[in-house]
Amino acid sequence: MKPIKIAIIGYGKIAADQHVPSLAGNPRFELVATSSRSGQGVEPIFVDWRELLDKAEGLEAVAITTPPSVRHEIAATCIEKGLHVLLEKPPAVTLSEIDDLASLAEAKGVTLYATWHSRHNPSVPVAAEALAGKRIASMQISWQEDVHKWHPGQQWIWEAGGFGVFDPGINAFSIVTAIFPGALFVRSADLSVPSNAQTPIAAEIDFASEVADGALHASLDFRRTEGEEWTIDIRTSDGRTVLLEDGGARLFIDGEEQNLAGAGEYPDIYREFVDLIDERRSSVDVRPLRLVADCYLTASQRKVEPITM
Amino acid sequence: MKPIKIAIIGYGKIAADQHVPSLAGNPRFELVATSSRSGQGVEPIFVDWRELLDKAEGLEAVAITTPPSVRHEIAATCIEKGLHVLLEKPPAVTLSEIDDLASLAEAKGVTLYATWHSRHNPSVPVAAEALAGKRIASMQISWQEDVHKWHPGQQWIWEAGGFGVFDPGINAFSIVTAIFPGALFVRSADLSVPSNAQTPIAAEIDFASEVADGALHASLDFRRTEGEEWTIDIRTSDGRTVLLEDGGARLFIDGEEQNLAGAGEYPDIYREFVDLIDERRSSVDVRPLRLVADCYLTASQRKVEPITM
Structure with a gap:
């Protein structure tokens, strides 16, 4: 061929x-x-x-x-x-x-x-299956990194339309929309915007869901200076814990790390692109971007100290 | 019955x-x-x-x-x-x-x-037909009113999720999405947010469209103190002018006022609700709200003087 x-x-x-x-x-x-x-x-x-x-x-x-x-x-x-x-x-x-x-x-x-590259970790379908049909006691998303380390020279990220901390945060949204066992609604979003930027450097977001019995929260922050944390910690109302670490590269269910092997995010993306082309299908899921829009629609904004670019 | x-x-x-x-x-x-x-x-x-x-x-x-x-x-x-x-x-x-x-x-x-009540002016389908298939030389939306006169006591409008000037502005969006002969994309949105509010008191928005040959602009403002202006002025590239005034209550084509009689916005809404119920259909067009979301996704925000509530 x-x-x-x-x-x-x-x-x-x-x-x-x-x-x-x-x-x-x-x-x-x-x-x-x-x-x-x-x-x-x-x-x-x-x-x-x-x-x-x-x-x-x-x-x-x-x-x-x-x-x-x-x-x-x-x-x-x-x-x-x-x-x-x-x-x-x-x-x-x-x-x-x-x-x-x-x-x-x-x-x-x-x-x-x-494409949503974070969804191509093999942990994602396994986590989705572990949560399917469950009620949720809590969700804590922590997506925190040093913008200077991970986005060097990306001035556009701070300009209007540049997404700011939602640029990495949308990766978390792309995973939770794939694994959470119900629809997620943004209830409030507290955005911190540097005085010399148009996009947020940090966001604290509360979600609601019909399948939730407790708090659903996301904490996105570009101001982390030591290491980085890309975790999603979900507890079900019947006592199961599902913890994704390293942006979805590692998965722990009830504290036990799952042994998962995959092709890697981008090799798997191109494998799927071939399938889509062969079958003349499209794949367009707007939900991660829609959650960012929903954050803005419900946002409280505060100005914070300028960033050094 | x-x-x-x-x-x-x-x-x-x-x-x-x-x-x-x-x-x-x-x-x-x-x-x-x-x-x-x-x-x-x-x-x-x-x-x-x-x-x-x-x-x-x-x-x-x-x-x-x-x-x-x-x-x-x-x-x-x-x-x-x-x-x-x-x-x-x-x-x-x-x-x-x-x-x-x-x-x-x-x-x-x-x-x-x-529902989008402004769409129920009889001018809307007539304007849509006058613009169908045309290329557009310019569009100017002016949606300006005194918030104290038109929204007395509506404190929620200034709170997170309260829409601010988009609360009336979405009426303009509901009309243009019904009459404009192509898709509209927000290119930039300059939002003025009072220092004691979470939502904009004014918005200057530039749009793009594949059918546009010139500038497409919207000017939404809650700070108008004398009278109010709710107009949409669209000129086609072949010289036709379509002007909606009074929020769509009056329509001028090539300068000539059109003689239009209708049931009124809300009587027409309930007439349509009966039809939808009888036929077990729904009518859910998210485009006006999506344009507001798109304004936020592309926004530049500036803090302006506090409003007196």
Whole structure:
């Protein structure tokens, strides 16, 4: 079977660290071009993504890993050209944009894949099964990291539409929407916004759910200076504990670590992209982005000390 | 045909001014009870909406006109009891809540009607037809009013989840999503938030659209002290002008006022509610609320002088 000719549009840390090696390890794909405004990438490199689309012969698919603000325009153009499109998370800045892309892809009969990489840890389906049908006594999400360590040079994260601490926090949302045994509703969101930024550096969020008997909380913080914590701790009303650590890489059920082996987040994403393309299906779950929007709709905002960029 | 027994839950200005007279004028409905925490309403009055649901015999439908923050819980309970539900605008505080209600109503086989009263001006379908298939040269929404005159005592409007100037502004969004000949995307939203409030007192919003050749802008402002302006001015690239004034009550096409007669916003809402119930259909269009969410997702916020409440 001939490999699917794919290009990467937008070439930064996540493209270099994850997308390129995952494509190299998947025989169903052939990476034929990349584009970035900075001129970085894998040859042949285009500075203008429109030129890439014009010149890359036989192109069938693209992975879009630019900052979120330009994804809608690029993705709409690619869909219009009949290309299958994979979107890094978050799939767009606004919910109207991703809804529009889903409609365009359906009309054109191409695959649109809005990825949530954290869901591709093998712990996620196991945790979902452990929680299925249960009532929940408590949930505590702690998603805390040093922004200077994990987002060096990502100035866009602080600008309007840049998501701030929701950029990593949406990874937690993508996991809980996959494993929590009921719908989650944002009840309140206390956002701390640096005086020189437009997006939050920290967020304290309370959720409600019809299956909850106790408090559901998320604590997102970019100001952690020692180490990092990406944990989701859920206790069921009948006494089970489900603890995901390291962003979902490790899973403990009732205190016992589960022995889980998987392909890795991004290799598994590209495995699924092949399946979706083969079956001409799309996968677009807006719930993680919708929870961020819901946080803003219910938010209390406080200004905090400026960040050093 | 026996009238549909309906109750109003939440009894404030909009219930007294609009819902009660519209129900009185529609022979298909019989208003059998109201509830409000303040004890105001039409007899029999319940202070506790749960008691109303228990005691109102033969109840078939409810209109929920409480502040938005409590609508999801009340509506979910009503749907669970098999009642048809009409929601004042906005249908909920968060998008996850309204999505959940739509799923519950579908599962239960009852009618859920998320109303947008401004759409019930007879100008709206006429304006939509005048713009259908056109490219757009410009759009200017001006939605400006004195908050003290139009929202007396509505302290909730300034609290987290209270919408601020988006409470009237969502009326403009409900009209433009019905008449604009393409999808609208929020590109930027400059929000002015009083230092003693959690919601904006003013918003300057830029939109984009694939059918637009020029600027699309909305200017929402609660600080207007003389008169009020609720206008939507759209010019097509082939020279047509479509101007809605007075919140959609008046329509000018190419400068000429259109002679339009209609039942009135709320009588028309209840006429449609009857149709939906008779046909066991729901009507839930989240786009106006989604545009508010999209404004927050792209927002720049500035603190402005405190409001006097």
